Every structure is written in C-alpha cells, then in structure tokens.
Amino acid sequence: MHEQTPDKPLPRDGEPYPDDGPHRRRPRPKPPEDRRTAGAGIARILDEHFAQPSAPPSALTGAFHDIYVPIHRNDDIANAAHRADADRVRSTGRWLVRHATDRCAATVGLALLAAVGTTDDIPLIQTIGLLSHRFGPLAAHALERLPGRLESLLWLADRVTGWGRVYVVEALCRLDDPGARPWLLRKAVDGDFLNGYFAGKVATVARLHEALSEFERDSELLDHTGRLLHVMTYCGGMGTTLRRYPHAAVVLEAHARHVGRLAPTIERFFIVAVLARHLTTEPPENHGSTEAQRDAVLAAYFSLLDREDWCGLARAGLAAEDNRLQWLADSGAPQLHLRAFADRDVPADDE
Template sequence: MGAAVAAVLDEHFRDPGSVPGRLMGRFRNVDVPIHPSARIADAAVRAGARAREAGRWLVRHGTDRDDAVVGLALLAAVGTVDDVPHVQTIGLLSCTFGPLAAQALERLPGGEEPLLWLADRVAGWGRMYVVEALCRRADGHPDVRQWLLRRAVDGDFLNGYFAGEVARTTRLHEVLDGARVDTEIVDHAGDLLLVLTYSQGMGTTLESCPHADRLLAGHLSHLERLGPSPGRYHTSALLVRSLGEGGDPGSIGPVRRWRPYRDGYRALLDRDDWCATARTALADGHQAIVRLVETATDSELRAFPPSP
C-alpha cells in the first residue's frame, strides 16, 4: 500500500530543484491510501526537511483530495509541533483525513491536547481513529483518561469499534467500584455498556468483555444512588431490551447470564420516581423518550401503559 505514491515522491525529491508545487496533480492516476503507509513514511523520512516543506504546502494549498492526503501523510511521518494547527484543521474532514491526522498528532510530543481538541469536533470514522489514538496515549495522561471516561462514546454505531478498548484503558470496572462516581461517568458508562450489546464484528462485545459483570453491577449501583433522569431512563430501558431475548446473540451470548442485571434495570424502570421522570420527559417532548415510547411493546414500560 502506497508504493506508487512513494515512487512519485522519490522521483520528485531526487531533483534538488523541485518545488512543492510541482507535486500538484501528480497523484490523480495513483492509488492514494488514506491510512498510514510505511512506504510513504519511508519516502518522507528519506527526504527529511524537503518532505516536511512539501507536506505543509500540499495541506495548505492542495485543491485535489489526493494531493492533500499525500501532504498529510508526509506530515504524519516528519511533521513537527508547528504543524499541529494545519493537521487539526484538515482533520476536521475526518472521514477522509481522520486516520492520518490521528497518526500525525499521536507521534508528536504533547499530542494529547490536540487529539482531545479534534476528538471533541469529529464524528464517524474519523472519530474512531482519534479515540483509538487517545486510548494508546491514556497511560500517564489524566486529562485523556478523564475524557475517555466521560465523552468517548457519542451514540454513533461506529462506537462499537472502540468501546471495549475505552473500558479496558480507563479501567472502568474499577472506577465504577468506587462509592461515589460523578454523573457524567455513570451516564457515559451506560452508553458504553449499550454499545457492547451490539458490537459483534467490530470490537469487544459484552459477552467477551472481561469485566462485563462488574461493569453492569457497578452501573446499576450508581443508578440506584443517583436516581432517575430522562437519559438514564432511556438507557436503562434499552439495556432491558438488549440483554433479553430480543438482543443481539452474537454480542451478548446466553441471555441467562444477564438476567440479574436485566431484572435490576427493570426494577428501576418500574419505580414511581422513575416513571414520573419518564412521563414528564415525554410531555416535554424529550426526543429519546418519544422514540422509546413509539417503539415500546405492550406492557414493556410501566410508565406508559397501553391505551385501552
């Protein structure tokens, strides 16, 4: 992967008089990978400062997608902290540039802060690569770990690729063992658990998660302590569905394993204060609760009995 691009770069850099602008349009008939390529990186290292200059020029002035991708690949291999603003800006177009932007920032000293900046602003495939990079940089970086505990999962289906790694990296099971955990972490843990119930084929599933029982038990314990909110009601109701016969077998495995936790979530949903919170949220037009009620089966939710 990237051999044809590397050949073009080597040819360009062999000429000491070649300026970066001559690379414009050279990659239109070449297969340009959007993921890190060892061959392109090697070509960048061989050219050194000239590759850095060319990468900066292509990222800033390239009007063709492939030109900009090659420029970012050069910066991912030989860029410096001076390139962070350019990498962050182009990384916002994350579906195409996310993989290389994440690599470029990850290899730089102090790259955690710009990665966090980018993670707060991207979605989809690009977010996946940025979050994975943050997981690799979490050890020894409290700000990264705290972000992963609170904001890594954003509701996108692609969260399934990294949810298990987030739980492992942050040692979420140990965090939830604590007596007092703030609401952001508890609510995010519920979202993460829900992702694990549909992540087969992407990453860690609930069945394969080493600490799944501790995660569920800890989450339930903190829900008991914190009480209801529209978001907690919604997440708990979805977990009741996902941990039962209607869940994804490839992600949850035998349903009987989860029965105590499913019963625990259902017991919360049946409590008067939780029902009252859900009814108020529905009256206020809370979109997640509205969708939940629209898809509920008869007698599934005590807060919303079927009409006679």
C-alpha cells in the first residue's frame, strides 16, 4: 500500500488489518481499571520468553491475545526489554513487527524496538508507523529517542493523518528543534478535527508570532496560519484556544491585513467567515484585543467577505454543494448576513 502512495498517508490508515473481520475469535481485552498495571502481564510473558535461550521469536505469536496491549510507551514493557540481552530483544522486536499477523504481537514488537532499537530500525519503525492510528504513538516515541529523529519524524508526519498525526506532531513539538519550525508553520494542520489537540502547541513552539513579517511573500504560511486560528476557535477541552494563546491579537491582525491580497478560494472564504463569526460572538478580551483592535480586524474580514470576487466564488461553491459553505450558509454564520448567502437568509420570527 505504501508503494502505491509513497508520499501520502495510507488510504483508510491501512485498514482493514489482517486480524480484522468475522474470523476474529473474540473481542479484544479491555484495559485494566488501574492503567498502571496495563503492561505487567506482557512483561511477565517477555521475561519468561527471554529466560529461555532457545525460544524463537515466533513463540510469542499468539501469546498476547488474552491480554490488553497498550499502544503507548509502557514502563513495565520497556523495563522487561532492558532486562534481557539487547541484541536478542532487538531481533525479537524486528521479527514481530515484520511477521506478526495480529496487532497485539506487532505492537509488543514495536514496543521492544522503541526501548532498544537502533538507527538500523528506523525504516522499519517508519513503515509500521504508517498504520498510525494503532502504531503511531510507539513509532513516534521510538523515532524520538533515536539519532536523526527530526528527519525521521518529519518523514512520518507527511504521511499520517488523524490520531497518527496527533502523535507525530506532538513529538515534533516536544523536540523544540528549529529545524522543525518551517514544517510546523506550514504543514502541521491538515483540516482534521483532531488538529485541535496540537494547533496551539504548534503556534507556540514554532513561534508563529515571530514569523508574521513573512506573510507578504509566503502564501503557504499565511494560509496555514488561517487554519491554525480556525482550529483554535473550537478546540476548547482539546488544546490551546485563542483565549489561551497569548499572541492571538497580533496574529489575527496580521492575518486580516494580509489575506486579502490573495485570490479568493473556498477555504479562505470559509476561514475568514468562521473567524469573523468567532470575533462577533466572543468579547475582545478573550483573544487579547481591545475593542478597537477587534473592530479593525472584523472590518478587514467583512470587507473581504463583501467583495464581489469573494462572493462569486462562495456562491459557486455553495451551488457545487461544498460542505463547508453549506454549513456556513445554514448554521455556521447566518447572523453575519453575508452577501454571498443573501438569498438563503431566513427572517427571524416576529414575536
């Protein structure tokens, strides 16, 4: 599957997996009530296995079916890996990642490589990491601890979506490496709802507020900034919102000042409308602005939304049933009374 789309995420994150489907014998075990014990049973199996010098890696196939296997780094599993001979642990992890036909054993194999893997294992870790919903957390942790971590994490970040993207982008943010800044500022947000878990971290770690002078010559940065701002309007309970982002006012002002020089697109119209809606429904102090600063940003946004070329594109997108514009017209921003949707405005009931 990766060879068919070498520079893109796997379709459906690689699902269905080999152990999916009606042939599965029983539901997977649920996590224990005390999550701190989640890896204890696996560690015992590993200790017993590595205590037998002649036991091949294939002996672990099927050994974890009846045990909950955590998908994140686990101290008990990592400690079991470090108690045994490192070369044997590595060869066992490699075999399980390459040959296991069930997620349980493959996950344990990846956990072993996350504990004692070397740079030789990076291509294998990246490959299994493409199945990112399941293997993303351990793959990101494994790559994060190895030399060349920035390059290997960026390679994977370009090829994962959903939860996998959350794990890898958060790992890049933890690195706080200047080399990650260009990617974080231009590519981190891909439009998935789960971007809410890391958008604020990206803006903070990549020092977005220091890059605003680049808006004049970098439309990719400007568009991505719009996506970051949009995500921070809705991500309460997930990550940093505009209310908690200390540079919200200056970034909003710069975005409003520069986005109008770009040609209209459906995404730009949608983001500007959503930001305008947010600014009209939140007090200015919730994004660090004075009332005058908020009004100036709103005026810039409404000026764009009223421009004939922007309105014409929005009408065409609505006619083509673009879901973003349908949401805006029907429920996302009717209180804005946008000219592009004038014929869809529904008068309020007289009471």
